[in-house]
Amino acid sequence: DTEVTQTPKHLVMGMTNKKSLKCEQHMGHRAMYWYKQKAKKPPELMFVYSYEKLSINESVPSRFSPECPNSSLLNLHLHALQPEDSALYLCASSRGGLAGTDTQYFGPGTRLTVL
Amino acid sequence: GENVEQHPSTLSVQEGDSAVIKCTYSDSASNYFPWYKQELGKRPQLIIDIRSNVGEKKDQRIAVTLNKTAKHFSLHITETQPEDSAVYFCAASISGSNNNDMRFGAGTRLTVKP
Numbered sequence A: 001d002t003e004v005t006q007t008p009k010h011l012v013m014g015m016t017n018k019k020s021l022k023c024e025q026h027m028g029h030r031a032m033y034w035y036k037q038k039a040k041k042p043p044e045l046m047f048v049y050s051y052e053k054l055s056i057n058e059s060v061p062s063r064f065s066p067e068c069p070n071s072s073l074l075n076l077h078l079h080a081l082q083p084e085d086s087a088l089y090l091c092a093s094s095r096g097g098l099a100g101t102d103t104q105y106f107g108p109g110t111r112l113t114v115l
Numbered sequence B: 001g002e003n004v005e006q007h008p009s010t011l012s013v014q015e016g017d018s019a020v021i022k023c024t025y026s027d028s029a030s031n032y033f034p035w036y037k038q039e040l041g042k043r044p045q046l047i048i049d050i051r052s053n054v055g056e057k058k059d060q061r062i063a064v065t066l067n068k069t070a071k072h073f074s075l076h077i078t079e080t081q082p083e084d085s086a087v088y089f090c091a092a093s094i095s096g097s098n099n100n101d102m103r104f105g106a107g108t109r110l111t112v113k114p
Helices: none
Strands: A002-008 A011-014 A017-027 A031-037 A042-048 A053-057 A064-068 A073-077 A085-096 A110-114 B004-007 B008-016 B019-025 B033-037 B046-050 B057-058 B063-066 B074-079 B088-092 B108-114
Touching: A002 A085, A002 B088, A011 A017, A017 A031, A017 A085, A031 A053, A031 A064, A031 A073, A042 A064, A053 A064, A073 A085, B004 B088, B019 B088, B019 B108, B033 B063, B046 B057, B046 B063, B057 B108
Parallel strands: A011 A110, B008 B108
Antiparallel strands: A002 A017, A017 A073, A031 A042, A031 A085, A042 A053, A064 A073, A085 A110, B004 B019, B019 B074, B033 B046, B033 B088, B057 B063, B063 B074, B088 B108
16 A cells, blocks of 8 residues: 545635544554645655654644544644645655655645634 | 755747756765656656766666756656656755754756657
C-alpha cells in the first residue's frame, strides 16, 4: 500500500464549529506532516510529527491542533476557524528518522471552506 | 530556515519542445531536492528527486541537475506533451536527520500547447 488517505475530501464549517481532519498511511512511515495550500501557492508546512512526537510547529495559530494517536494516523482538530483559513489541507508521510531517503508522499487533501 | 526560489513562475512551450525550470536554495546543509507535479485539484506527486552526492539524474524524458557550489538545481523536461501541463514545485530539505523540514519553491505553471 503506497497511499496516504485523507478524510473528508471536502468540509464546509462555520466559524464556531469544531471539526477534525483525518489522515492515514500504512507504509510503515514514522514521519507525518500537515501542510496548508492556498490557491496558486505552494504547500506551507504546519506541523511535523516524527515517531509520534511533534517535532516542528511552524507557529500555527492555536485554533489548529494536531494529534498523532499512533504511527499510522494523524489528525488535525479545527476550532473557531476564520474565513482566511479556507484552503486545501494536505497530509504527507515519509520514512523519517536517520535512515535518510525522506521522500514525502502526499494524500489527496481536504478542501476546507470556512463560512 | 531554508528559502527556495523558483523561476519562471509561468512557462509556455510548444509540444515537442523542452522545458527548463530553475531553483535556488539558501541552506548549504540541504541535501535532498525533490520535484513535484501538481495537476489542478490533485495532490502533489513526486516526479524525480536528487541527493547532494549526485550531480545529475535522469528518468526517461525528465532530468534534474544539481550544482551544490552555486546552490541551484534545475528540472529539464524533453519532448514535452500536453499531459505535462501542470504546476511544478521544487523543494529542498535535510534528509537523514530528525529535522524533516521541507520547503517548497513558489511553483511554475507549465503549459504545453498541442
